[in-house]
Amino acid sequence: MEGVTEGRWECLPVTLSPGVLRTLRELGFPHMTPVQSATIPLFMNNKDVAAEAVTGSGKTLAFVIPILEILLRREEKLKKMQVGAIVITPTRELAVQIDEVLLHFTKHFPQFSQILLIGGRNPIEDIEKFKEHGGNIIIATPGRLEDLFRRKADGLDLASCVKSLDVLVLDEADRLLDMGFEASLNTILDFLPKQRRTGLFSATQTQEVENLVRAGLRNPVRISVKEKGVAASSTQKTPTRLENYYMICKADEKFNQLVHFLRRHKQEKHLVFFSGILVCTDVMARGIDIPEVNWVLQYDPPSSASAFVHRCGRTARIGHLGSALVFLLPMEESYVNFLSINQKCPMQEMKPLKNVVDVLPKLKSLALADRAMFEKGMKAFVSCVQAYAKHECNLIFRIKDLDFASFARGFALLRMPKMPELKGKCFSDFVPVSIDTDSIPFKDKNREKQRQKLLEQQRKERQENEGKRKFIRNKAWSKQKAKKEKKKKITTKRRRDEGSDIEDEEMEELLNDTRLLKRLKKGKISEEEFEKRLLSSERKVKAVVDSESED
Helix, strand or coil, X not given: CCCCCCEEHHHCCCCCCHHHHHHHHHCCCCEECHHHHHHHHHHHCCCCEEEECCCCCCHHHHHHHHHHHHHHCCCCCCCCCCCCEEEECCCHHHHHXXXXXXXXXXXXXXXXXXXXXXXXXCHHXXXXXXXXXXXXXXXXXXXXXXXXXXXXXXXXXXXHHHHHCCEEEECCHHXXXXXXXXHHHHHHHHHCCCCCEEEEEECCCCHHHHHHHHHHCCCCEEEECCCCCCCCXXXXXXXXXXXXXXXXXXXXXXXXXXXXHHHHCCCCCEEEECCCCCCCCHHHHCCCCCCCCCEEEECCCCCCHHHHHHHHCCCCCCCCCEEEEEEECHHHCHHHHHHHHHCCCCCEECCCCCCCCCCHHHHHHHHHHCHHHXXXXXXXXXXXXXXXXXXXXXXXXCHHHCCHHHHHHHCCCCCCCCCHHHCCCCCCCCCCCCXXXXXXXXXXXXXXXXXXXXXXXXXXXXXXXXXXXXXXXXXXXXXXXXXXXXXXXXXXXXXXHCCCCCCHHHHHHHHHHHHHHHHHHCCCCCHHHHHHHHHHHHHHHHHHHHHHHHC
């Protein structure tokens, strides 16, 4: 089904419960989005659905509403420990958001209990909460749900609880598979009854998603929703109301351009994505709905092209206007054409802003005044270089072409870090600070105190190691001495063979010393014992020589 338009909730071919309609009015959603008007009637009429729609199109309500309506229409009411619906989603953050959306509705339906099952919390506490309050509707991440299915010994037989299951929803299905949850999903599906309604929602239709459709859905209705005004033949993956821009600038100009841009748009709401600096990671790129985001700014392109689209989709959501801007280096300009072809994501150029204030000297001053700032800059640089090296589009993002000096200046580094990617390279365009960076203190007195304590401990360890190294050198010298003795005695033996006058007793002693040396090399005797026996041997030889002299 394609080309579905928006409409009022009352225009649906199925009737929604008064509590659901009241909640929609409270949330400020008087109209349906295309994916909602296409999916809800089918889901409510007992059809399995596989829905593909651009990010920000309102997929969450497209399955939350059918879940409630299907459970309300059950002939037998659900008991506390019976599970009627499960929603599986790839990240904790998205699970929390779905849980919050559902809570807006279930407050009008107190007969339904819901439970959030995600990682990062004590599973025993989840089990106790389930046993106490029930879980008619479960919102979960795959790992935690699989874990609870296996925990029969803790007093919860979840496999028995899901025998009454009516609805299963797999949200962000492509992301579920990208993150390696396929095995967990297969395990979970084995526990669920075959007689159920299943909805699979995804922003992109990959081969892995298609395989999951075949495994988990029975004769599904496939829904590919295009927004109003978009031709059916179009495969654009970003919202039509999104204005997508790119800016070409050098690595040491990017930060100044970003700061200047933010200052010029003070009254607007922004999301800034980095691959080093943790302002906003790709956890936020999927499903998370932050209202009224005006601009999505990408300081670095993400490692995958699909992530680029999902990042942009944090704005222009559910019919609203929005804009996105990505900063690209001159050598990365071909990425624009790549996205246009690979992701059907058209972009227009935004020229670098003029009269930009250089804030990098201020960043350097901050790094010189506080070690925490200095270390953050170094870590961010390392992280960014490593992310660049791992970029899936390595024909465009080639680390060998990267101007590391310009990159380092853009991070306001005081010196170049030690890392494999920089080994053996010369950076004549980068001037490190003249001071010893080890002398830069933490502004936080407690951290600096701990650092000084650690430095003192390291100094002591170095001194001890130096002492050990000297002792090792002494041992090595003794070995050298032994080798010299051996060489000397071998020379003596050669002379004897050539007709010298060395006695048999001396030859026997020489052989004994050679045997001692072999035992030392094999580790059968210690160096101390070797030297002791060698000294004893020398004394014997001397005694024999002295005795012969007296005679």
